[in-house]
Amino acid sequence: MMLNTLLPILLFAALALAVVGAFKRFAMWRRGKPAEVEWFGGLLAIPRRYMVDLHHVVARDKYIANTHVATAGGFVLAAVLAILVHGFGLHSAVLGYVLLAATALMFVGALFVAKRRLDPPARLSKGPWMRLPKSLLMFSASLFIATLPVAGILPAGFGGWLLAAILLVAIAWGVSELFFGMTWGGPMKHAFAGALHLAWHRRAERFGGGRSTGLKALDLDDPLAPLGVEKPTDFTWNQLLGFDACVQCGKCEAACPAFAAGQPLNPKKLIQDMVVGLVGGSDAKFAGSPYPGKNIGEHSGGPHLPIVALDGKALVDAETLWSCTTCRACVEECPMMIEHVDAIVDMRRHLTLEKGATPNKGAEVLDNLIATDNPGGFAPGGRLNWAADLDLSVLADKRQCDVLFWVGDGAFDMRNQRTLRALVKVLKAAAVDFAVLGLEERDSGDVARRLGDEATFQQLAKRNIATLAQYTFKTIVTADPHSFHVLKNEYGVLGGHYRVLHHSTYIEQLINAGDLNLGQHQNAAVTYHDPCYLGRYNGEYEAPxxxxxxxxxxxxEMQRSGFRSRCCGGGGGAPITDIPGKQRIPDMRMVDIKETAAEIVAVGCPQCTLMLEGVVEPRPQVKDIAELVAEVLIEAAPKPSVKRQPAETSA
Structure with missing residues (x-):
């Protein structure tokens, strides 16, 4: 009788406290800036986003995927049925058996959680997470025993008051961890925050097989709008919600090239630091890997305090933010679909625009972009010097063409000029009607935006858009994935909508159309390095x-290829900010390459070319895909250039 009397009180009291905690937690997230979300529609979308989109990522690790389905699925079903059966007293044998099955499923899943925690990998956070398997086992086992009389398997009152008291204590232990932990804080917090994060994600386009990787634009016309993020409450409220959803699995940590290189960045700790800043306090209780070279417990913050203090200790050191290559490996691996890179760039924007605190050569590069339209500070008039003997058509003379060849800043680098010349050779061999902007082309603005200088990015982008609006063309083709990404995904909000192709995709189309007469490379051992801004940012893995x-x-194939390709270290302005670590990221990538025993590493990005060729020899040759194709072109009688009326225009 004691169990039947006290168990409903325990369950409903726990449920009531969990609801109170949920409102308190929601109020904490809402300290952030406003964000437009689909409130009701997002909630309705949770089941599909959980079962399809989230588990698409989780399922990469079959052990964890099956464990999570058993544990989480068993808990949700057991919690609902426990309230019906033991809370409302619906003592049906059928419900009893279903509850027994749910608790048994949860118990099996919890055993696998416990097994994983016996010798956890370094990336997993310890601390409170080490008690979670015990709480899961205690909740499922005690609720299973308490339900046996309901199913008619044991007589009512079996075991007397002593067993009832033990079961109540055990259930209270599990209930406090699982119910309170979801809303008042604890390992289970990720379940509550994670579900709502799926509902009100700041990039809802990612769900249903979509892709969303372009950075969000700042409203520079609003004088009251903050320029980037200075303190935790400057993030949008659904970003704060996303940070709170972190399960501390460390998959982002294991994928991060900067962390592996010993630079002071750990994406998992960065997200946890944002949670500490929102709640207030220090990082002393963080139970995972620290930032390399940094001690736990020396940083603290609060909701309305600066995240980065340039004149002393705060929540995060500036060099942590500048270590990021923006490769999105962390985002790609995150089972909770958290947007680490967005947060980092938001904080960089404040440092650059408000504080003028871009490190090392950052300020010089940004000044160069303003003065010369290219990051190297080269005279703009030399943008076509590499093609002096190629007789290229300039769009200002033609006014229209099929293909606009976006040259990019490889035009100022002697090594990457070889790639550009090879691509011109391929385009001419296929009789493509193409032209270049010549001296009218300016930097795409990619590096300015990644360094946090949104103002310079938007200035460059708007000038390029105004230039392109004068002409008619079908497609933009470029050998630079960074320009490709910016033109394709980040110019649109400023009014520039174009069909943009990476040169590997366009060459594939030419081959499939039979427009190229190609020979074959003989006995060449080749591996391929996936550029981050072509692969993870834009999903192009097959064309190259x-x-x-x-x-x-x-x-x-390298062990780390495709969506798990290791970054070359050249993105996000990393070579410019140049934060030191224990080793160089391109050196680590070259180790991956050498493991294949390849003689040549094929690339599709000027940054990758420069970073990998910067590795000390002996090493494999580095060749762009365009160079490899140009090497096997079979000379034939020149084809007449076909003038087609473009089906699409630049505006």
């Missing part, structure tokens, strides 16, 4: 490989 296969190259 298809091109290599078409010219007789069987790619020797």
């Amino acid at each position: 490989r298809n091109v290599l296969n078409a010219i007789g190259i069987e790619v020797r």
Whole structure:
């Protein structure tokens, strides 16, 4: 009788406290800036986003995927049925058996959680997370035993008051961890915050198989709008919600090239620091890997305090933010779909625009972009010097063409000029009607935006958009994934909508159309390095490989390839800010390359070319895909250039 009397009180008291905690937690998130979300529609979308989108990421680790389904699925079903059966007293044998099955499923899942925690990998946070398996086991086992009489398997009152008291204590232990922990703070917090994060994600386009990787634009016309994020409450409220959803699994940590190189960045700790800043306090209780070279317990903050203090200790050191290469490996691996890179760039914007605190060569590069339209500070008049003998058509003379060849800043680098010349050779061999902007082309603005200088980015972008609006073309083709990404995904909000292709995708189309007469590479051992801004940012993995296969190259895949490719270290302005670590990221990538015993590493990005060729020899040759294709072009009688009326225009 004691169990039947006290268990409903325990369950409903726990439920009531959990609801109170939920409102308190929601109020904490709402300290952030406003954000437009689909309130009701987002809530309705949770089941599909959980079962399809989130588990698409979780399922990469079959052990954890199956464990999570059993544990989480068993808990949700058991919690609902426990309230019905033991809370409202619906003592039906059928419900009893279903509750037994749910608790048994949860118990099995909890056993696998416990097994993983016996010798946890370094990336997993310890601390409170080490008690979670015990709480899961205690809740499921005690509720299972308490339900046996309901199913008719044991007589009512079995075991007397002593067993009832033990079961109440055990259930209270599990209930406090699982119910309170979801809303008042604890390991289970990720379950509550994670579900709502799926509902009100700041990038809802990511769900249903979509892709959303372009940075959000700042409203520079609003004099009251903050320029970036200075303190935790400057983030939008759904970003704060996303930070709170972190499960501390450390998959982002294991994927981060800066962390592996010993630079002072750990994406998992960065997200946890944002939670500490929102709640207030220090990082002393963080139970995971620290930032390399930094001690736990020396940083603190609060909701309305600066995240980065340039004249002393705060929540995060500036060099942590500048270590990021913006490769999105952390975002790609995160099972909670948290947007680490957005947060980092938001904080960089404040440091650059408000404080003028871009480190090392950052300020010089940004000044160069303003003065010369290129980060190297080269005279703009030399943008076409590399093509002096190629007789390129300039769009200002033609006014229209099929393909606008976006040259990018490889035009000022002697090594990448070889790539550009090879691509011109390929385009001419296929009789493509193409032209360049010549001296009218300016930097795409990618590096300015990643360094946090949104004002310079928007200035460059608007000038490029105004230039492109004068002409008619179908497609923009570029050999630079960074320009490709910006033109394709970040110019649109400023009024520039274009069909943009990476040169590997366009060459693949030319091959498939039979427009290129190609020979075959003989006996070349080649591996392919996926550029972050082509792969993870834009989902293009197959076209480069298809091109290599078409010219007789069987790619020797690195262990970290495709969406798990290791960054070369050249993105996000990292070579400019140049934060030191224990080793260089391109050196680590070259180790990956050498493990394949390849003689050549094929690339599709000027930054990757420069970073990998900067590795000390002996090492494999570095060749762009365009160079490899140009090497096997079979000379034929020149085809007449076909003048087609473009189906799409620049505006």
